[in-house]
Amino acid sequence: xxxxxxxxxxxxxxxxxxxxxxxxxxxxxxxxxxxxxxxxxxxxxxxxxxxxxxxxxxxxxxxxxxxxxxxxxxxxxxxxxxxxxxxxxxxxxxxxxxxxxxxxxxxxxxxxxxxxxxxxxxxxxxxxxxxxxxxxxxxxxxxxxxxxxxxxxxxxxxxxxxxxxxxxxxxxxxxxxxxxxxxxxxxxxxxxxxxxxxxxxxxxxxxxxxxxxxxxxxxxxxxxxxxxxxxxxxxxxxxxxxx
Amino acid sequence: xxxxxxxxxxxxxxxxxxxxxxxxxxxxxxxxxxxxxxxxxxxxxxxxxxxxxxxxxxxxxxxxxxxxxxxxxxxxxxxxxxxxxxxxxxxxxxxxxxxxxxxxxxxxxxxxxxxxxxxxxxxxxxxxxxxxxxxxxxxxxxxxxxxxxxxxxxxxxxxxxxxxxxxxxxxxxxxxxxxxxxxxxxxxxxxxxxxxxxxxxxxxxxxxxxxxxxxxxxxxxxxxxxxxxxxxxxxxxxxxxxxxxxxxxxxxxxxxxxxxxxxxxxxxxxxxxxxxxxxxxx
Numbered sequence: 001x002x003x004x005x006x007x008x009x010x011x012x013x014x015x016x017x018x019x020x021x022x023x024x025x026x027x028x029x030x031x032x033x034x035x036x037x038x039x040x041x042x043x044x045x046x047x048x049x050x051x052x053x054x055x056x057x058x059x060x061x062x063x064x065x066x067x068x069x070x071x072x073x074x075x076x077x078x079x080x081x082x083x084x085x086x087x088x089x090x091x092x093x094x095x096x097x098x099x100x101x102x103x104x105x106x107x108x109x110x111x112x113x114x115x116x117x118x119x120x121x122x123x124x125x126x127x128x129x130x131x132x133x134x135x136x137x138x139x140x141x142x143x144x145x146x147x148x149x150x151x152x153x154x155x156x157x158x159x160x161x162x163x164x165x166x167x168x169x170x171x172x173x174x175x176x177x178x179x180x181x182x183x184x185x186x187x188x189x190x191x192x193x194x195x196x197x198x199x200x201x202x203x204x205x206x207x208x209x210x211x212x213x214x215x216x217x218x219x220x221x222x223x224x225x226x227x228x229x230x231x232x233x234x235x236x237x238x239x240x241x242x243x
Numbered sequence: 244x245x246x247x248x249x250x251x252x253x254x255x256x257x258x259x260x261x262x263x264x265x266x267x268x269x270x271x272x273x274x275x276x277x278x279x280x281x282x283x284x285x286x287x288x289x290x291x292x293x294x295x296x297x298x299x300x301x302x303x304x305x306x307x308x309x310x311x312x313x314x315x316x317x318x319x320x321x322x323x324x325x326x327x328x329x330x331x332x333x334x335x336x337x338x339x340x341x342x343x344x345x346x347x348x349x350x351x352x353x354x355x356x357x358x359x360x361x362x363x364x365x366x367x368x369x370x371x372x373x374x375x376x377x378x379x380x381x382x383x384x385x386x387x388x389x390x391x392x393x394x395x396x397x398x399x400x401x402x403x404x405x406x407x408x409x410x411x412x413x414x415x416x417x418x419x420x421x422x423x424x425x426x427x428x429x430x431x432x433x434x435x436x437x438x439x440x441x442x443x444x445x446x447x448x449x450x451x452x453x454x455x456x457x458x459x460x461x462x463x464x465x466x467x468x469x470x471x472x473x474x475x476x477x478x479x480x481x482x483x484x485x486x487x488x489x490x491x492x493x494x495x496x497x498x499x500x501x502x503x504x505x506x507x508x509x510x511x512x513x514x515x516x517x518x519x520x521x522x523x524x525x
Contacts, residue, residue: 009420010420011502018423048264051469053466138267203368
């Protein structure tokens, strides 16, 4: 599908390209395809690419001398069909313990939504989520696909001490805190799995375009996985689709 | 090596930044005032990516164990070597047991200490810049040991005379490009932003500088979008937030302006109460 894009210079060294401002998996695919082509063809000139729901920001190594030349180059690249290969995406299962000990806001969430805890967990774990991009904190995944029945505005007063691995709901989104952080989302569970590790050159196992599901686990399993991670004997592995 | 006798108010090790990982949500970091840090490195013939110490408001006290050359640049914090005043923006030779000390800043807010060959520390995600959750420690602390490249050969001082532009420390006029959401502002709001005098609030650090006064607005919220150091966000409550080197990679507030690189450096030398004007760069 062809989208009407807006090209603009963002600062001395970067160019912003915007797709229509909606959250949509077709736009995600278009963005990821373009990003792949840009990183493949301009690798020496570019230091970073940040993408979000409907934008790509391309950051060049040096000051851009002639912005129109760059725009023409990027537009030509976007049109080049031959390299538009099908995106490969991994599927992941993220173990989450929804016990009250971890889901510190689950009780309050249940009361506010007038929904039993078991139903909240059932709704949170039944569907797959698409990873749109990583932002906010190192390794924080922006996920699409939360059941509309689970939407709930963020807390009025943020919690100053949300734990690493906490799984929360904020507005229309659900997500996992990759590190201890202040945060305004309702915490309904926690995963022992690490989503970001700065010791690796590829610090995030999960990438934009991947699909993930939350799998409920018992407290004992949580601690088992946690100790395996501490001994570096646990590795999150993608599963085959429809496995 | 250097023994940190006193770390100062807020001191970190910074290189030119952590490039290549912003797609994972990792802040770029790097020296807040890249002009001053690069000036100091250049004078020593260092690579511009060499790691320097960034001191904020109040500098530290450091003892050297091996001979080397240093350059101090940026804010004026009364540098002394063994209790004798030394010049900034010039090469100073240090000997074993020498003690380098700094006081409180009189002009500017951030001072850089560059060392011949650069500070040596573990690289995380291809950078030495300290950042919590990425590097082992997020700031320099009392009694830390800092390593640096060994130096023995004669140093050939560069003949090129470069002058430090100290206007960067006091310059109160910032230049900015229009941000992606600039056109959503009313004429009145644009006037407040571009003709009004803005003041640095007490909320200022390596992540962001908040500016006063409030600019009431009814800008439409945006889908979370990319941001950079120098991006000026306007919140629904009217707060102006200028993102700095340790900022997030994405944000949901309208981006009304984008500071030039030079203006980010200039703002890095400002502190609470300093007044500023922003003008559009055409």
